[in-house]
Amino acid sequence: MTPDYYLILAAVLFTIGAVGVLVRRNAIVLFMCVELMLNAANLTLVTFSRINGDLNGQIMAFFVMVVAAAEVVIGLAIIMSIFRTRRSASVDDANLLKY
């Protein structure tokens, strides 16, 4: 089995996610892009785990999923409360914490 396709797919997914985070303003979309990057990382972990015949990478992927789930819970809650006070989900509007 050749890992190249998996890795290329993961790289593409990661790039899409990274670019999305950089160029989009909607917090929900940003979130989805972050999930894309996490899952790209998961894909690489699983791929290498498979190549090496070692379960550690897969376990790691589970960890990432758990963390991502927790992150989504908290992140969505924050986005909801920001939206309720400001009537906007744009991350550019939430720029008070600066110099």
Place this chain on the structure above:
Amino acid sequence: MDHILTYAQAEPTGAVTYAAASGLLSSVWLLVAIPLVSAAILLLLGRRADRWGHWLGVAAIGVAFVLGVASFLQLRGLENKSVELSLWDFIAVGNLRVDFGLLFDPLAAVFVLLITGVGFLIHLYAVEYMAHDEGRRRFFAYFNLFVAAMLLLVLGNNYVMLYFGWEGVGLASYLLISFWYGRPSAATAGKKAFLMNRVGDAGLAIGIFIMFATLGTTQYDEVFTGVGGLAGGTVLVLGLLLLLGACGKSGQFPLQAWLPDAMEGPTPVSALIHAATMVTAGVYLIARSNPIFSANATLQLVVVSVGAVTLLMGCLIGAAKDDIKRVLAWSTVSQIGYMFLGVGLGGGAYALAIVHLLAHGFFKANMFLGAGSVMHGMNDQVDIRRFGGLSKYMKVTWITFMMGWLAIIGMFPFSGFFSKEPIIVAAFEREGWTAWLFGGAALLGAGLTAFYMTRLFVLTFHGPKRWTEDIEHPHESPKLMTIPLILLAIGSVGAGFLLATSVPDWLTATAGLGGQTEGHEAVLSHVVITVLSLLVTVLGAGLAWMLFRAGTATEPQPAGVLVTAARRNLYTDAFNEAVFEKPGIFLTRALVFLDNRGVDGLVNGLAAAVGGGSGRLRRLQTGFVRSYATSILTGALLVVAAFLAVQAGWLA
């Protein structure tokens, strides 16, 4: 007279041993503790003790005196007259072991009697003298503190204890000189005394360090036993440093300038601290360290020279001053010069210096208290040109002051004759031309002393009245002030003979004191010297009487070179100012400039650069998530690139 100059032969060298204290002598620590506790009570209770505080102070010294006499009597009956009492380990660091211990031996005993005895009388006098002063309780607290520190100084059994007491008396002296701290002159005089003493104290401290470095101990017995094995140069340096300390505390050349200024304090302070006791601590130090000083002839020559220079200098300046307390202060400087001359001569002359010290304690305290009594009756006037004819108004002060005057000029049979004349004789007993030099200086000093003390006495008590207008009728001081005067006057008359006949023998029991007598014949016979010294005394006194019998001008008069120089303290203050003070001030200014511009500039510049830089950098914190994400991504890419570069061997 000759029997005064014969001394028992004690072993000049060899091991010094002290016996352990027992019986009454095991409570000599109370001598220090009682005044100290009294001082603490007076200071801690504050105003609550204002009504009775002074009596507590007097009582503390009285009890100490009684205890001192009892211990003295106990000591007299002992075989080994050096009793040591070790209280606890004071400092124990590595090899340095300092015992908090006391040594009660003949030398310490006579000092204890002088300090508590004369101290008690002066305390008594001060009750009345300070009666109208609001700070009387504070005054007595400091006075008690002084006595405690002074007793610790003379009772310690090692150099660190001595240094402890030494600094304690320095502190008390500072507090008391600037007792009237509201007066700028008093505050300045206190600082001056403290600073000049620091110079000497540094010398003493370094001396003690050297002792520890070379001998590994500061206990008297071990140091004295070990000093014989040291190299000559080490002994010389050690001795010179101790001498520097002694000069600072005793107002000897070249550190004499603070003592006359110390007269800014209340008169009882001048009498007790700056005449009778504290300023003689230098003499005590040298007498105590006699095995060190006797071990090096050059060292002795230096001590003798310091004594001779100071005694002449004190006489010259004293003759030109018009402030009654300053004249007495310079005479103190000069008389301590005699004592230094004595301790420098070594051998039997150590005891002579101690005899003179004790006799001086009596008559100088007497005259200072007399001067205080005169000031008390004359609205605090101190200018002798503004006195005159007081003998009719202050009979007791007049008579008692006369006793002190006759004693200090060394008139037979007053105490100064028995204490000062043997020192002059001893000075003539040196070898070769130095006998003429130091003997001549001592003799000349005797004549000058007679001159200026007679001037002081005649201008104050005799001749026409030259009072300021506000004084109608000078009054004699109250009983509480005259009784100490009378007792001290009796001491001035009688003490000399008693001391001169008993103390030298008594002191031979102290380690090393009264040891070998010098083998030199006097260049003049004893009788000739006695006659000569009486002659110059009478000449000096007669000259002063002739000159000042008819009073003196109340305004400063133009004078020749010598008198002008003497009025300005022989330009020693000008010298200090030009050589130490001005360059010192310049140096500090330069350092302040360097500090402000150089060091601070560097530090401030660095801070400004960092501050400015971070002001710019902080703009990166835009609040936009996307810009942070860009930085993170860039960083991550850089890390990955670096890994790849290493992997591919581009950086190798």
